[in-house]
Amino acid sequence: GPNAFSHEILGVLGELARAAAELPKWAAPRPAKRNLLTLRDEAFVRPEPLGLVLIIGAWNYPFVLVMQPLVGAIAAGNAVVVKPSEVSEHTARLIADLLPKYLDPELYPVVTGGVAETTDLLTHRFDHILYTGSSAVGKIVMAAAAKHLTPVTLELGGKSPCYIDKDCDLAVACRRITWGKYMNCGQTCIAPDYILCEPSIQAQVVENIKATLQEFYGNDVKSSPDYERIINKRHFQRVLALMEGQKIAHGGETDEASCFIAPTILTNVSPDAKVMQEEIFGPVLPIVPVKSVDEAIELINSREKPLALYVFSNNKKLINKVISETTSGGVTANDVIMHYFLSTLPFGGVGNSGMGAYHGQHSFDTFSHHRSCLIKDLKMEGTHALRYPPGSQKKVDWAKFFLLKRFNWRPAGLVALVLLGIVAAVVIKVSLG
Amino acid sequence: NPYAGLVSSLRASWLTGKTRPMGYRVAQLEALGRFLDEKKEEMMEALAADMQEPSFEAEYNILLCKNELNDTLNKLDTWMKDEHVEKNLVTQMDLAFIRKEPYGVVLIMAPWNCPIIPALMPLIGAIAAGNCVIVKPAEANKSTKALLAEVLPSYLDKDCYAVVSTGEEGTVKLLENKFDYIFFTGTSQWWGLMGVLPGPGLWGPCCDTSLPSSGSPPMGRTVMMAAAKHLTPVTLELGGINPCYVSDTCDVQIAAKRVAWGRFFHAGQTCVAPNYVLCSVEMREKLLPALREAITEFYGAEPKESPDFARIAEEKQFQRLQALLGSGRVAIGGQTDEQERYIAPTVLVDVQPSDPILQETILGPILPIITVGGVEEAIDFINARARPLSLYVFSSDKKVLKQVLEQTSSGGFCGNDTLMQLTLTSLPFGGIGESGLGRYHGHFTFATFTHLRSCLQRTTALEPIHAVRYPPYSAGKTGVVRFASELKRQGACTLL
Numbered sequence A: 001g002p003n004a005f006s007h008e009i010l011g012v013l014g015e016l017a018r019a020a021a022e023l024p025k026w027a028a029p030r031p032a033k034r035n036l037l038t039l040r041d042e043a044f045v046r047p048e049p050l051g052l053v054l055i056i057g058a059w060n061y062p063f064v065l066v067m068q069p070l071v072g073a074i075a076a077g078n079a080v081v082v083k084p085s086e087v088s089e090h091t092a093r094l095i096a097d098l099l100p101k102y103l104d105p106e107l108y109p110v111v112t113g114g115v116a117e118t119t120d121l122l123t124h125r126f127d128h129i130l131y132t133g134s135s136a137v138g139k140i141v142m143a144a145a146a147k148h149l150t151p152v153t154l155e156l157g158g159k160s161p162c163y164i165d166k167d168c169d170l171a172v173a174c175r176r177i178t179w180g181k182y183m184n185c186g187q188t189c190i191a192p193d194y195i196l197c198e199p200s201i202q203a204q205v206v207e208n209i210k211a212t213l214q215e216f217y218g219n220d221v222k223s224s225p226d227y228e229r230i231i232n233k234r235h236f237q238r239v240l241a242l243m244e245g246q247k248i249a250h251g252g253e254t255d256e257a258s259c260f261i262a263p264t265i266l267t268n269v270s271p272d273a274k275v276m277q278e279e280i281f282g283p284v285l286p287i288v289p290v291k292s293v294d295e296a297i298e299l300i301n302s303r304e305k306p307l308a309l310y311v312f313s314n315n316k317k318l319i320n321k322v323i324s325e326t327t328s329g330g331v332t333a334n335d336v337i338m339h340y341f342l343s344t345l346p347f348g349g350v351g352n353s354g355m356g357a358y359h360g361q362h363s364f365d366t367f368s369h370h371r372s373c374l375i376k377d378l379k380m381e382g383t384h385a386l387r388y389p390p391g392s393q394k395k396v397d398w399a400k401f402f403l404l405k406r407f408n409w410r411p412a413g414l415v416a417l418v419l420l421g422i423v424a425a426v427v428i429k430v431s432l433g
Numbered sequence B: 001n002p003y004a005g006l007v008s009s010l011r012a013s014w015l016t017g018k019t020r021p022m023g024y025r026v027a028q029l030e031a032l033g034r035f036l037d038e039k040k041e042e043m044m045e046a047l048a049a050d051m052q053e054p055s056f057e058a059e060y061n062i063l064l065c066k067n068e069l070n071d072t073l074n075k076l077d078t079w080m081k082d083e084h085v086e087k088n089l090v091t092q093m094d095l096a097f098i099r100k101e102p103y104g105v106v107l108i109m110a111p112w113n114c115p116i117i118p119a120l121m122p123l124i125g126a127i128a129a130g131n132c133v134i135v136k137p138a139e140a141n142k143s144t145k146a147l148l149a150e151v152l153p154s155y156l157d158k159d160c161y162a163v164v165s166t167g168e169e170g171t172v173k174l175l176e177n178k179f180d181y182i183f184f185t186g187t188s189q190w191w192g193l194m195g196v197l198p199g200p201g202l203w204g205p206c207c208d209t210s211l212p213s214s215g216s217p218p219m220g221r222t223v224m225m226a227a228a229k230h231l232t233p234v235t236l237e238l239g240g241i242n243p244c245y246v247s248d249t250c251d252v253q254i255a256a257k258r259v260a261w262g263r264f265f266h267a268g269q270t271c272v273a274p275n276y277v278l279c280s281v282e283m284r285e286k287l288l289p290a291l292r293e294a295i296t297e298f299y300g301a302e303p304k305e306s307p308d309f310a311r312i313a314e315e316k317q318f319q320r321l322q323a324l325l326g327s328g329r330v331a332i333g334g335q336t337d338e339q340e341r342y343i344a345p346t347v348l349v350d351v352q353p354s355d356p357i358l359q360e361t362i363l364g365p366i367l368p369i370i371t372v373g374g375v376e377e378a379i380d381f382i383n384a385r386a387r388p389l390s391l392y393v394f395s396s397d398k399k400v401l402k403q404v405l406e407q408t409s410s411g412g413f414c415g416n417d418t419l420m421q422l423t424l425t426s427l428p429f430g431g432i433g434e435s436g437l438g439r440y441h442g443h444f445t446f447a448t449f450t451h452l453r454s455c456l457q458r459t460t461a462l463e464p465i466h467a468v469r470y471p472p473y474s475a476g477k478t479g480v481v482r483f484a485s486e487l488k489r490q491g492a493c494t495l496l
Helices: A002-027 A064-075 A089-102 A115-121 A135-146 A170-186 A199-217 A233-242 A293-301 A316-324 A360-366 A381-385 A393-403 A411-432 B004-016 B022-038 B040-051 B055-080 B117-128 B142-150 B168-174 B219-229 B252-268 B281-299 B315-324 B375-383 B398-407 B443-448 B463-469 B475-485
Strands: A042-049 A052-056 A079-083 A128-132 A152-155 A161-164 A194-197 A247-250 A264-267 A284-289 A308-312 A330-333 A368-375 B095-102 B105-109 B132-136 B161-163 B181-185 B234-237 B243-246 B276-279 B329-332 B346-349 B366-371 B390-394 B412-415 B450-457
Touching: A002 A064, A002 A360, A002 B475, A052 A064, A064 A079, A064 A128, A064 A360, A079 A115, A128 A135, A135 A152, A135 B219, A161 A170, A161 A293, A170 A199, A170 A284, A170 A308, A170 B463, A194 A199, A194 A293, A199 A247, A199 A264, A199 A284, A293 A316, A308 A316, A316 A330, A360 A368, A368 B398, A381 B252, A393 B055, B004 B105, B004 B132, B022 B040, B022 B055, B022 B117, B040 B055, B040 B142, B055 B117, B055 B443, B105 B117, B117 B132, B117 B181, B117 B443, B132 B168, B181 B219, B219 B234, B243 B252, B243 B375, B252 B281, B252 B366, B252 B390, B276 B281, B276 B375, B281 B329, B281 B346, B281 B366, B375 B398, B390 B398, B398 B412, B443 B450, B463 B475
Parallel strands: A052 A079, A052 A128, A128 A152, A161 A194, A161 A308, A194 A284, A264 A284, A308 A330, A330 B450, A368 B412, B105 B132, B105 B181, B132 B161, B181 B234, B243 B276, B243 B390, B276 B366, B346 B366, B390 B412
Antiparallel strands: A042 A368, A247 A264, B095 B450, B329 B346
């Protein structure tokens, strides 16, 4: 429905338009600053295709997670093997059927299949692999890539923390968190995984989220056309198990037949609880009370680096403190998810949440080889003579003059230096010739 | 795991945040600068002891490091700044920027052929980017390694920077630890004389552990596989079998000098040296005397007596190179002296594509010449092989340069010279495919050791505008969202 359009298709359309508009700029050779010795030469970086790229998609947003990278890979001039996730089988079949009708299947084949097919695919040599999925499989992909020295971009997951400061517009904060947490039934890699806040506001947070859930999905969530389901029974059981033994402040209803789990809030959750040990990837929101922002920061830093980090506060200094004293793939302050939608911001993880990034020009750069080029001519041999043996202290001193960066040259100084350099070159030619 | 203690103490220092402020990084970089200045003589002596490094080459190495250091110190504040990005309609009121963050504890591994630059240049960038660092110099260069291990740490904050000196077994153990970045310079090939196979702990049950029967697994791959276990990003600066095409239209004397300089600098033990020459039969006849003349000009009639010609770094490399002399026929040089690990500046001709000398990165003062019909045949020859680290073309015809550039792939490219693309800090230095992944030099070193963290700071005001994105969904809401975020293809409007 409209959900799929705005979350999946719109993003791809935007990416396509941007790539089409800016490709000439992205693909043009990029001039490099020259030094005194190379002033007469051409120095530039030439973006070139890497060759054959493999894109492995995930099941939670099965369309955009293969299409958006595909746009960048094509823009950079590569051939691409597209491997959509077999778990989202309908989308996989759609992509396999439709893509060859629009793109040359010799250059952009779609490969479908499960673990066995993917394992086999990974034994082959690619020139870049972009994988979206879990950290566990990410390690396997990177190990397979290592056999061929293939660079990788790994878009993985983690527990994205969300700190709510006492001093913030709690109603707006909770509405935005509700939107980001429960969209796609919590199955979003950058969903706020858990909340950190002071105990004094915990009850209010729960009330606000409850009210927002009512606004979004009505009295009977199960019958709302805008609320999704868990992808399959296996993940249903997994998320169900995470709720065991926890204090359910809201929700908790499930229906295995339809893989339905109601939007759920857990309160007074301990950092050692099972639900705090793995990425939830479901509509269950634990609230972990902390005494202060410092305690929140300490808790965040004691765990693996997350894909996204969220902080809600009216206090700019507090926001800056949280950003400065933690790390994560990306950050949105006073909202959730939104940094994903600005394509000038590179989207990716760090540590356990991934490596590399893409979106917009970052996709183009990821799928390109940036080839350094220096084109000289066979003249001005005099200046070059100073580097040839036999060595001498005089030559060392001249080399230092030409190469050593002592301080920042102002433009006028640079002109003077160029003139001096030309004079020097002539002098060297005479004195060493 | 003998290094677990060291790594965890460095990580503890990292978590205190002390390496992050600019003032701290500048102080450490300045201390590194003092090391380069105060210990210059000791470094030159160590290099001379290890491989009879000519003093000019040693000075040049140190000069390039100082260059990087000064460039970094001059620009660090700009490099560290948040980079504000162009916003879209939805984010007009927000702050959108990229924050430059250190990774944490990084490992730098340097190779036997070039002990200084691949150890210190990445170190400069890693410190500048705010990381804690372990440097592992190559085991083969005994004096240089000792200098780095014993003297360098006293200049830097020992809580945050360490130098680890160890052999192959120790290296394997070191790689079992979790690092936040690994920067490795070496080869994708590992000459099978080591005899140390990483145990199952390194390869893991998830990986196919079938190893080539001919000895140890390639080192670059070993490092990346170890990194995969911890999802550690890597830069691998590997060797390359670098081609050098000399076209018929060029000044032979000058081309010969530049090729000879590039090949015999540091006794050929640089990863970017031209590995082999491709030229026509006619050009070869002109090139040989020109090369002979250049070698004599550089090193005199007896290169062995020249103070400007280095030696091979270690015995097993000498043995390897001596064996390679069997390929083709010696046209110039060919003399060796095992005692001194001396191999004369040598040019081989009549080399076949299948000869051993063309199957690996030579890393020695031997230059094979292969004859080809013309530029197309040269391009085919190059493209039939793994993509090299550097590619060189000599021609006074710019069209030929362009043709080779556009029809081949390599880490970097230099027209009408060798090695010089490395001296421009504005050009990123790195390989592709078998010659490596990632890049450094200048700003790119800082960027290598930096995590780019995307930050969007929004306001909680103007909430009604955001209502369009919330459920319950409707066609109307979708329309507004589409209008606000859609980028239309330019030139795609229709005339009404």
